[in-house]
Amino acid sequence: MAIAGAVTAPATRWRFWLGVAAGFLLLLWLLNDILLPFVVGAVLAYFLDPVVVRLQRAGLSRTLATTMVTVAAALISVGTATAIVPPLLGELQTLITKAPQFAVQAVKSIQPVIEPLLGKLGFSSLSLEDLQAEATQWAGEVVGVAGSIVGRLAQRSVAVINLLSLLFLTPVVTFYLLRDWEKLLAAIDNALPLDHADTIRKLAHESDVAVAGYLRGQALVCLVLATLYAVGLSLVGLEFGFVIGLIAGLISFIPFVGTLVGAILSIGTALAQFPPDWLGVAKVAAVFLGGYLLEGNVLSPKLVGDRVGLHPVWIMFALLAGGSLFGFVGVLIAVPVAAVVGVVVRHLMRRYRASSFYRGSVTGG
Template sequence: MTASRQIRFWLIGAAAAGLLVWLLRDMLLPFVAGLAIAYFLNPLTDRIEKLVRSRTLATVILVIIATLVGVGLLLAIAPLVSDQLATLARKLPEYTTRLYARLLPLLQTLQERFGIDAAGAKDFESVLAARAGDALRFVGAVLGSVVTSGFALVNLLALLFLTPVIAFYLMRDWPKLVATVDGYLPRAHADTIRGLMRDANTAVAGYVRGQATVCLVLAFYYGTALALVGLDFGLIIGIIIGLISFIPYVGSFTGGVLAIGMALAQFPPDWLSVGKVVAVFAVGQFLEGNVLAPKLVGDSIGIHPVWLMFALLAGGTLFGFVGLLLSVPVAAVAGVLVRFALREYRDSAYYRGTTERVLLDTDHP
C-alpha cells in the first residue's frame, strides 16, 4: 500500500469515528465517564494487583472503595446542595436587583465623568434589565427542561448505574485491551505509533489526573471557606468555582464574578465581610497558580491555554457535555501528533530543499 493510500485510509477512518461519536453523543456519557474513571484509577489498580495477585480482585476492591466514597460524599452534600440550588433559583432575581441597586451610584459616577447623556444611560439600563430578565428566564427554562426531560432522566440513571459497571470491566481488562490494540497496529509503523501513544499517555495522564485533583481540592477549599465567612450559597458557589477551574482563565474569572458579585449583593454596608470573600478568592487563586497547578499539572499537556480553551469550546459546541470530557484528551493527542509531524517535516526534503535526511537535535532525548 502506498503512503498516499495509507494516509487516505486513516483520514477516512478518523472522519468516520468522529461522525459516529457525533451521532451517538447523547448516549455516550456513561461510557466516556466509565473510561475516564478507569483511566484515572488504572495506576492504583496496578498497585493493588501486585498485592492481591489478582486483577479481578484488585478491581473489585477499588470499585467498592470508590463507590462507597462517592455515595458517602453524595449523601453528605446532596441535601445541602439541592436546598441551596432551590433557594438560589428562587432568590436570584432579588439578588440581581439588589446588586444592580448597589452598583447604580458607580454607574452614575462613570456617566458623569465620561459625559454620557442621561437618555442614553436610561436606554442602556433598560436594555440591560431586559436582557438580564431574558437570561434568567432562559436559565430557568433550561434547568426545567433538564429536570423534567424523560431523556435526561434516562441519561442520569444510566450515568449512575452503568458507569460503575463500565469502569469495572475496563479496569479489569485494561492490560488485555492495550495488548489487543497493540496487536492490530500496522507492523511497519508499530514502534513509531507506540512511541506516539506513550507521549500521548504522558500528556493526557499528567493533565487529566492532575487537573481533576486540582478541581476537587479547589471545590473543597472554596465551598468550605465561603460557607465559613457567611456567604449565602457559599457551598454551591464554591463547588461551581472548583469544578469550572479546569477552563484556563475563564473558570477563574467566572468564579470571581460569582463569589464577589454575591458578596456585593449580600453584605454591604458590611465591607469587612466583602473583603473576607475577596481574600478567600485571592488565596484560592494563589494556591491554584503557585502550588496546586505547578505541582500536580505542570506543563504536561504541552498546549497553549488559548488552544485549550478553543478545544473545550469546540468540543462542548459539537458534542455537548461528552465533548467537554473528550476535548482535553483529544487536544493532548492532537498536540503530540502535530509535534511529531513538525519534527518529520523539519527532517524532510520539503523543509531542507534537498533529498538528504538529517538527524535533528530535537530527535535526541
C-alpha cells in the same frame, strides 16, 4: 515496478488510516446518544487503573483488586451524590431566586462611586427599579429555561435510557475495562503495523503522559480549589458561599472561567450583603485572590505542569468543539483528544523540520 510499488504503498496506507478515522468519527456521531456510560466507564477505568496496579503489587489478583476498587468508587460516588447534590441544587435554586434582590443591593452599595463616572462618560444614571425588573425577568427566564430543559430531557426516552445506563451500566463497564485493561493494551499493541510500531508506541506514551498529567492533575486542582473556595467563603460569612465556592472550583478546568465566574458571583453577593462593612467584601475578594495565586503558582505547576503541552486557548476550543459536535460525550473526550492531537502535530512538525521541504537544498557558495 519496484519504485511504483514503493510510491503506491504509502499513499494506500494514508488512505486506509484516513478511512479508519472517518469511519470512527461517523460511528461516534451515529452512536452518540448511547455512548455516555461507556465513555464514563472508560474515563473511570483510566483514572483507577494506577490504584489497581498498586493493589496488584501488594499481592492481590487483578480481579480482586478491580472488584475492591470498583465497589469502593461506586460507594463513594453514591454517598457523595446523596449527601451533596440535593442540598446543592436547593441552594442553587434559592441563589437564582434571590439574584435580583442581590443585584439591586450590590448596585446600591457602589452607586455613589459609579454615578459620577457615568455622568462623565455621558451615560444616564442607574435606575434601581429598572435594574430589579430586568434582574427579576432574567432570573425567571433562567429558572424557566432550566425547567423546560429538564422537562424535555425527562420526556425523551434516550435521556431516560442514558440516565439508567449511567447509574447501572457504568459500574459494570468500569469493572470489565479495569479487569482487562492490560489485555486490551496488549491486543492494541499486537495490532500495530510493524514498520511504524515503535513510532506509534512513542506517540502513545507521550499522549498518555499528556492526558494523565492534565486529567489527573486538573481533577486534583479542581477538588482543592472547590474545597478552598467553599470553606473560605463560608468562614468569612458569605451567604451561599458554599455553593458559589463549589461551582467556582469545579468549573476551574475551563481556564480562567472558574475563577472569573466565582469572583463575580461572590463579590456581587458580598456587595449586597456586607456594606457598609467593607471589610467583609475585602475578605471575600481575598479568598479568591488567594485561590488564584495558589492555583497559578503552586497547584497547576506542581499537579499539572507544563509538560502536558495544552495551551488554555486550545483547551477552551476543544471543549466548545466537543460539546457542539457530540454533546456531553464530546465534552468528556475533548481534552484527551486535544492532548493526542497536540502530540501528533508536534511529531509531524518535527518530521517536517527534518525534511527537505523545510530545510531546502544546501548549496555551496
